[in-house]
Amino acid sequence: MASTFLASDGAAVSLRGVGKHFGALQAVDGVDLEIPRGEIFGLIGHNGAGKSTLFKMMLGLVSLTQGEIWIGGAQVGGRDFRAARRHLGYLPENVVLYDNLSGLETLRFFARLKHASLAQCQPALDRVGLAHAGTRPVREYSKGMRQRLGFAQALLGAPQVLFLDEPTNGLDPQAIRDFYATLRGLQAEGVTVIITSHILAELQERVDRLAIMSAGKIQAVGSVQALRERTQMPLVFELQLAAEDAPAVAQALNLVTGAMPEALPNGLCLRCPRAQKMAVLAALAPFGSRVLDVKMLEPSLEDVFFGFSD
Amino acid sequence: MELTQILTIAGKEFRDRIRNRWVLAVALVFTVFSLVIAYFGGAQQGSVGFRSIEFTIASLVSLVIYLIPLIALLLGFDAIVGERERGSLDLLLSLPITRFELLLGKYLGLAAALTLSTLAGFGLVAVLLSRQMSWDGLFHYFGFMLSSVLLGLAFLSLAVLLSVLARDRTRASGLAIATWFFFVLVFDLLLLGALVGTGGRFGGEVFAWLLLLNPADVFRILNVFSLEDVRTLYGLASIVPPSMGSPTAMGAVMLAWIVVPLGLANWRFKP
Numbered sequence: 001m002a003s004t005f006l007a008s009d010g011a012a013v014s015l016r017g018v019g020k021h022f023g024a025l026q027a028v029d030g031v032d033l034e035i036p037r038g039e040i041f042g043l044i045g046h047n048g049a050g051k052s053t054l055f056k057m058m059l060g061l062v063s064l065t066q067g068e069i070w071i072g073g074a075q076v077g078g079r080d081f082r083a084a085r086r087h088l089g090y091l092p093e094n095v096v097l098y099d100n101l102s103g104l105e106t107l108r109f110f111a112r113l114k115h116a117s118l119a120q121c122q123p124a125l126d127r128v129g130l131a132h133a134g135t136r137p138v139r140e141y142s143k144g145m146r147q148r149l150g151f152a153q154a155l156l157g158a159p160q161v162l163f164l165d166e167p168t169n170g171l172d173p174q175a176i177r178d179f180y181a182t183l184r185g186l187q188a189e190g191v192t193v194i195i196t197s198h199i200l201a202e203l204q205e206r207v208d209r210l211a212i213m214s215a216g217k218i219q220a221v222g223s224v225q226a227l228r229e230r231t232q233m234p235l236v237f238e239l240q241l242a243a244e245d246a247p248a249v250a251q252a253l254n255l256v257t258g259a260m261p262e263a264l265p266n267g268l269c270l271r272c273p274r275a276q277k278m279a280v281l282a283a284l285a286p287f288g289s290r291v292l293d294v295k296m297l298e299p300s301l302e303d304v305f306f307g308f309s310d
Numbered sequence: 311m312e313l314t315q316i317l318t319i320a321g322k323e324f325r326d327r328i329r330n331r332w333v334l335a336v337a338l339v340f341t342v343f344s345l346v347i348a349y350f351g352g353a354q355q356g357s358v359g360f361r362s363i364e365f366t367i368a369s370l371v372s373l374v375i376y377l378i379p380l381i382a383l384l385l386g387f388d389a390i391v392g393e394r395e396r397g398s399l400d401l402l403l404s405l406p407i408t409r410f411e412l413l414l415g416k417y418l419g420l421a422a423a424l425t426l427s428t429l430a431g432f433g434l435v436a437v438l439l440s441r442q443m444s445w446d447g448l449f450h451y452f453g454f455m456l457s458s459v460l461l462g463l464a465f466l467s468l469a470v471l472l473s474v475l476a477r478d479r480t481r482a483s484g485l486a487i488a489t490w491f492f493f494v495l496v497f498d499l500l501l502l503g504a505l506v507g508t509g510g511r512f513g514g515e516v517f518a519w520l521l522l523l524n525p526a527d528v529f530r531i532l533n534v535f536s537l538e539d540v541r542t543l544y545g546l547a548s549i550v551p552p553s554m555g556s557p558t559a560m561g562a563v564m565l566a567w568i569v570v571p572l573g574l575a576n577w578r579f580k581p
Binding site for chain 2: 060110
């Protein structure tokens with residue numbers, strides 16, 4: 001099995017009609033999803049939306065009530081899946097590793113279980129910026145260092161699919177930037193990454209596609225831009241104007257279909273349908289340099305998220 | 311089933327107990343208590359010093375019945391639930407390891423630590439008292455050590471079962487203490503009460519067989535029947551039928567007490 005993992009050009013992860021209920025509670029309901037190889041894929045949702053359960057189902061930790069999941073050509077729960085696990089990396093949310101082991105001993109322990117070479121442990125520590133702390137016991141690590149050690153653990157065995165649950169918890173801004181740079185490097189090597197985060201602004205520019213989960217169902221899947229377009233949320237323009245020009249500009253913008261200008265202390269705020277973007281710019285053109293500044297604000301991922309999940 | 315996975319888990323558990331000096335501490339407890347009992351056990355009768363192996367084993371049986379179950383339960387109660395609370399259980403089970411391999415690895419690692427501390431603790435006593443014991447006495451003492459190890463393994467197996475069943479460490483520790491209380495303090499009282507309450511109408515032999523439902527009593531029977539002199543020291547010997555005196559049969563019962571809770575733990579083990 002090891003040699004056939006992701007050998008075909010098929011999806012790295014494939015979910016077909018996946019469902020799970022705990023008694024009367026339908027935690028995951030009819031999820032269909034295809035994640036191609038080398039994609040960074042985000043999974044977002046409220047607490048209790050079902051994303052953690054779906055994560056665990058993909059890892060074979062929670063059994064399926066219905067449907068099937070394939071990872072790298074191996075069916076989750078099937079005979080080949082044990083071997084396929086060697087090609088998976090997983091960082092659970094808020095995992096607490098073993099306090100009495102050093103960072104290096106922790107990685108050696110997991111490397112043995114993963115049948116990975118022990119020679120990978122020191123480079124994995126280097127990769128997450130813990131080279132200096134490899135021999136220190138984990139109990140002396142800060143929260144951020146523990147999180148980085150968890151990430152290093154997930155990288156053992158050169159995984160082809162990475163499952164990262166809230167991976168940037170406890171990381172400082174520089175460490176978050178380094179983390180995503182590492183993910184981009186892994187993506188370039190063909191690694192598929194599935195990531196959850198509550199910090200939507202963080203995912204916004206960093207995932208290729210994402211799925212929004214609510215009430216156990218996938219409400220929407222696509223790139224952030226595609227989802228913005230699907231929500232049909234208005235674009236927002238912020239115009240900086242001299243006070244005497246504001247009425248004339250507002251009058252001109254009122255002629256654009258669907259545009260709704262509102263006064264600001266130093267100009268105007270305008271909401272308009274995405275399709276009217278060029279019409280707005282055309283309406284502003286006659287004013288030339290009397291328009292002191294223009295900012296065009298796209299709906300944030302948070303706006304998109306609430307647009308789909310509410 | 312992959313042996314390497316089991317050994318990796320077991321090795322970590324064992325090394326943890328060596329490193330945090332758990333094995334050393336428990337071995338010292340066994341040694342000190344045993345020496346105190348061996349030398350001062352007869353103080354009430356006005357004599358101090360080593361008297362006989364029979365007397366020493368009889369005294370140690372009482373000590374072991376209280377101490378080893380407690381130590382084994384405390385050692386194993388968070389084996390699984392502790393990993394679950396830390397969030398590392400999901401991580402371990404996402405690796406190429408089955409639940410059974412994880413469970414067995416945990417058990418074997420803890421069992422190795424408990425066995426080493428038991429053998430080291432009581433073994434040191436055997437070395438210190440070897441000049442005062444005959445070969446026959448030493449043989450019986452080693453039998454006592456072996457049965458102590460089995461008793462510890464049986465309660466460790468129960469502890470792992472509790473660890474699988476409990477939702478969190480607090481509940482698991484409560485269950486462990488309750489289990490100790492039931493098997494070590496309450497069980498015999500219940501049997502005795504039932505025996506007295508029924509006025510002995512329901513044959514005493516039935517009650518004797520009911521003793522097999524308690525690994526602490528199986529341990530007691532194993533040691534009580536090993537020595538003629540020791541047998542006379544225990545009132546229970548009078549109600550235990552000779553058919554239960556076979557060390558092999560009682561050893562098999564003790565093995566069942568190890569295997570059955572582990573089997574139940576494996577059956578109930580969910581991530």
